[in-house]
Amino acid sequence: MNRFAYVRADSTAAAFRDAADPAARFIAGGTNLLDLMKYDVERPSRLVDISRLPGLDGIEPTASGGLRIGALVTNSRAAVAAEVTEHYPMLASALLAGASPQLRNAATTGGNLLQRTRCMYFYDPATPCNKRQPGSGCGALDGVNRNHAILGASEHCIATHPSDMCVALAALEAVVHVTGPNGDRTIAFADFHRLPGDEPQRDTTLAHSEIITAVELPPQGYAGHSTYLKLRDRHSYAFALVSVAAALALDAGGISTARVALGGVAHKPWRDPQAEALLVGQAPTEAAFRRCADALLHGAQGHGGNDFKIALAHDAIVRALTQAAAGTPQSQTDKRIA
Amino acid sequence: MSAALEVPADRPFRHVGQPRSRVDGRLKVTGGARYAAEFDAPNLLHGVAVPASIARGRIRRIDTEAAVAVPGVVHIYTHGNRPPIPASDQDYQDAVAPPGKPFRPLFNDQILFSGQPVALVVAETLDAATYAASLVRVDAEAEPHETNLERNRFAAYVPPEKRSGIAPPPETRGFPDAAFNVAPVQIRNEYHVESEHHNPMEPHASTAIWEGDGRLTVYDKIQGVMNSHAYITGIFGLDADQVHVLSPFVGGAFGSGLRPQYQLFLAVMATLDLKRSVRVVLSREQMFTIGYRPETINSIALGANADGTLRALKHSAIARTSTFEDYQEVVVNWSNLLYRCENVGLDYKLVKLDTDTPCDMRAPGAPLGVFAIETAMDELAYAVKRDPLELRTQNFADTDEIEGKPFSTRSLREACRQGAEKFGWSGRPFEPRSMREGKELIGWGMATGIWEAMMTPHTARACLTADGKLEVGTATADIGTGTYTMLTQVAADALGLPMEAVTARLGDSRLPKAPVEGGSWTTASAGTAVHLACRKVADTLLGHARRMPGSPFANTSLDHVTFADGRIVLRADPSKAMTLTEVMQAAGVPQVEAEETAEPDPAMKQQFSSYTHSAVFAEVRVDEQLGVVRLTRIVSAVAAGRIVNPKTARSQIIGGVVFGVGMALHEESMLDHRLGRFMNHNLAEYHVPSAADIPDIDVLFVDEVDERLNPLGVKGLGEIGIVGTAAAIGNAIFHATGKRLRHLPMTLERVRG
Ligand SMILES: Cc1cc2nc3c(=O)[nH]c(=O)nc-3n(C[C@H](O)[C@H](O)[C@H](O)COP(=O)(O)OP(=O)(O)OC[C@H]3O[C@@H](n4cnc5c(N)ncnc54)[C@H](O)[C@@H]3O)c2cc1C
């Protein structure tokens, strides 16, 4: 770990100023950033602590009937807030599927969005990695790539985004609120995370000194027909090999809206509106779900160690949609894959 | 061991055999127990090792310029500027070293494995040292390396020099090939187990305290202080009394602390050179550079009659080792120790690869070989359509066919019977895929486990003072197993004292000699030594009592008296008794002290073989479509001689079973063969089981007392818990799904197939 300065910001204006240096970093819960610093992946000149910024830790209804979750709300709080468990149970479930209780107590909503890939090469400065050190090559491409991407990857990077929460947020079509030296703006969730292309060092479309202030959920939470299914190497405390956030709106004519987002398979939560559209107007049958899965996984490509993910993702999509159609699973904490 | 000192049969144990809470439990949960990295010294310096990042090559240059400039950095050691150290391999041997050339830290410019320490940064603070270490640039010329066992199996060789204490495979008996070829039923497969790292909670650490005048006190994370002591004095040419090694508490080690690890060398080297105290602690990442359970490929061929009786048994294994040491463990012999067969071919080979030398990890060798044979036996059961437990029972060896000796005790059948009953095995449908609930298939599987019951020479001292307090000590370790508690129980019973009157001391090189705590031999050996020393104190006390004027004990020997409730009591007339303090006061002695050595009885070793046994039963639920395995029940029935403390013993077995679950389902140290480097070197990516993965574990102890082995009748149980567990789980997955998995860990993609 390098030596760094530490300042605590008491206003966003102060935070922008303190973080003007491109080597400065905001720190919220620190659960990701400190790990990266210990591995010398991040070597910030200065940590600007934003964890006490006022006004960013509320969970409030919006005028349009949605919900606004402040960037500093911890993953633990969001997971049990009545507004979330009642109206957005899929999000609560995704939050509880992530990390461990201790980590969730510290991890924040904003930090969760910006957590970095768990690619082992990214974490190990003794190895090549284009994301950590552009131009050094991708260690994972022909290496240990069991937890790497099957969709949307490039020859420069095949990393995945590791978040569970973000998969649910993608399916819910959340909006990210940010503020920066040049004012406030909103970013649609689908536009927040990037695909690696030839700039894998850039995970998101956020600018350097911008701060996430909140995540806004639209009114439709699919409370009755949604699920978050996470497949991993142990029953708790492991990142997803594949996860699925699935949400359906059903009416007399069958499925009226479908949302399916995948985690663990790409550089960002993976959605394909065309695949979802295939379900609209259909009865919720396994055959329909399979067609959707086929379309979602169109073009999926393995790299050796992760070849198994393609078929796994297919089965997981079908299962998640089946669960969602049957009604949101009652227990959000039950680790059983029902 | 004189017979007169053995436990009188009619004197029941008060504490031995009873569930007792750990005597050090309070210290541990309140933070009062201090570990190697927690000892302080004035002006303590901090050392951080710099690892090599290539698997093989030569260091051209180590650039320390930027690192030295970090404020607080005192010195940076490399092979180029280190103080003189001996060159001879012999100086670096330790009590547990396998044959070969032990790794000599900072010795020369050679890089032998990725992660090898090539420099040590010493600074006034830990953060200065850590930061400076990250600035050291190692310029090395890489040479071609090989780390892939599968690809290099053609180069497997029989280790020419055998590792001390490790039984090599026996000569072939009968005609295994011919018998296999004509057997009506044949099972032949490969069973592959990936490498694992120990990952104890406490990282390896050494605090070397400069006492002035060339004298050192060293707090080391080690499973035996004598090993560290001999290693340091040997390498650095110090007199025995110049070095005092202490290791009062060890936060888990599982074998990783048997050999002195490189942080000890580095801390002592720097302390002697700088004449200032130095502490070196390994990072979690560096914990992946100090030895591991070696990836092993087993091949098994079983030939059997149509009724499942074994006619041919062939088991060979190929395991990885380093280029510089021939690490060996017992992998294949277990097959024949479990099963009777006339035609047996066992064979064990190594492949030299460019990684660090493997090291003993809980039940070294056994769970690898037992996974193979116990999976193969399950396959045989299905080939001949016999209940897997019945098939095993039919083939169990009742004598040690390898050494041609009877077993001192062998309660394997009883363990199977009791385990099966507790589990409800008789209700098991034979056919795979016959139990289902919702989307989950349910399977029941079992396997047996085996581990050698060993004893090693241990010396212990006992000292009873006039205030009725007893102190016992031996230089063994408590690596979390409960040694302090066990020794306290044994000592209390030997002199009829309450446990509160006893203090057990260990982990100190000035205590009477003991080897490393390992091999499950500590209770049998250290326990016996303490017992013998205490009985000698008892004998002396009785002598004093006899000589008192008008003594009721005149002409008595230890056989005629009992020590209970702090008194010597005449058996023939229990109203005749004296307290121990009365005896000492009357005799005018302030204390009674004795030292005794416990050793295995060579005659008994020649006559008998001794093993611990287990039968493990597992229930799994498998979501076949997704490949998700949920373990729902485990019964582990263990026969391990007398159980000194059922409470800590149960914890040992539970820990062993959890280790086995990790081996079965989760643990794998992943190598990138191009880089020759273990990649998942942290606890987020190296998966040990989490609480959510562990079901109810039901531990049974089968009644067994093996008095041939030692007066306590103890066999030991640190390792047996892991041995059969992975095989039982694999067999349960087969029963659930009909899919046979022969590669550990059985991760989701392997279960999906
Ligand atoms: C062992 C382990 C296991 C884990 N398992 C899982 C898992 O299974 N699933 C899962 O989803 N997650 C998992 N996590 C990740 C965890 O969810 C994230 O580390 C956490 O959400 C990050 O939040 P934080 O507040 O601690 O972020 P920090 O570490 O404080 O910050 C992370 C990044 O975000 C930036 N940042 C933080 N807040 C803001 C803001 N408001 N505006 C702008 N920038 C900001 C920081 O500058 C930094 O770059 C795991 C983490 C660990 C260590």
Ligand code: SF4
């Ligand atoms: S996959 Fe991406 S993060 Fe991983 S090594 Fe390649 S470039 Fe780096």
